[in-house]
Amino acid sequence: MNNKKPKNVFKEGAITSEFIGNSIYKHQTKTSIGAHNIFLGQVRADIVDGKTVSVIEYTAYEDMANNKFHEIRESAFEKFDLTCMHIYHSLGKVNAGEICLFVFVSSPRRKIVFEALEYIVEAIKADVPVFGKEIFEDETHQWKQNT
């Protein structure tokens, strides 16, 4: 798994439940796997000063972001006994209630996937240059801050 070139993690628009379901299906042939764990980030309709977020529009410093995703991936494979790992992040507009981040880890044993998934998601939030513009129903906006 080492020394691969960075893949493109970004997908235009929301990540669909069909795409997620199909990803699970594709792993049925990998029978050394005993446990999957999945994180789905969903756009939350936050209410700020009486206005509701209806869409987040994502932009990214794409080259640097893909390199960072690659570093996170390499370090997760070093730390944890993973069989495979997939990360997808949306670019562009994603409506409230839709999925914008899909992280999928698989291993022979369950304990590893719980630890690995948290490590990967926290690293994505902290280290990857992605920017979310929270657009309200009245078309005004504010910039998302990760907490």
Place this chain on the structure above:
Amino acid sequence: MNLNIKYFGQIAEITNQNEESIEFSGLIVSELLDVLYSKYSDLKNKDFQVAQNQELVLGDKEITGSEIALLPPFSGG
């Protein structure tokens, strides 16, 4: 030297463009920031980090690369 400066998120709202080319005669990152602050005074009130050739750098770092990016707080996921 000629630098390509990229702007993202709320930083690009201040500069009103996503990237530009700047002729820079200084040595370190903080000198480049002084140039940008004089061009875009609202930048002084903004929280951002600087990346040089896709690596985060501090103000005392020497400018060696041609690709500089001003990155507001990350908010992926």
